[in-house]
Amino acid sequence: xxxxxxxxxxLFEISWAIGLKYSHGFSLIIPSVxxxxxxxxxxxxxxxxxxxxxxxxxxxxxxxxxxIGTVVLGIILFKEPVSLMRFLCIGLIxxxxxxxxxxxx
Numbered sequence: 855x856x857x858x859x860x861x862x863x864x865l866f867e868i869s870w871a872i873g874l875k876y877s878h879g880f881s882l883i884i885p886s887v888x889x890x891x892x893x894x895x896x897x898x899x900x901x902x903x904x905x906x907x908x909x910x911x912x913x914x915x916x917x918x919x920x921x922i923g924t925v926v927l928g929i930i931l932f933k934e935p936v937s938l939m940r941f942l943c944i945g946l947i948x949x950x951x952x953x954x955x956x957x958x959x
Contacts, residue, residue: 860903864919866896918951
């Protein structure tokens with residue numbers, strides 16, 4: 855269950871990162887409120903995961919999920935640059951997350 859909590863926390867992290875872009879520096883009320891709700895939810899689910907997962911592993915996986923998701927959605931939603939090097943770096947993050955998952959009970 856702790857891994858599910860961590861995954862959900864990562865999804866909410868992606869949501870609030872994307873929400874920051876849509877909120878235009880917290881100048882638009884609805885996207886700003888949604889962003890703050892996603893931030894709170896992300897931290898809540900991370901806290902649940904941390905009840906039984908090692909801090910370093912959980913934090914690295916949480917930020918990795920957020921990083922991968924925001925890069926991919928940045929490409930899709932905001933037409934950010936696509937390059938082989940970006941995808942290579944995403945692959946390295948996936949390898950790191952996978953490695954941390956495999957060595958943690």
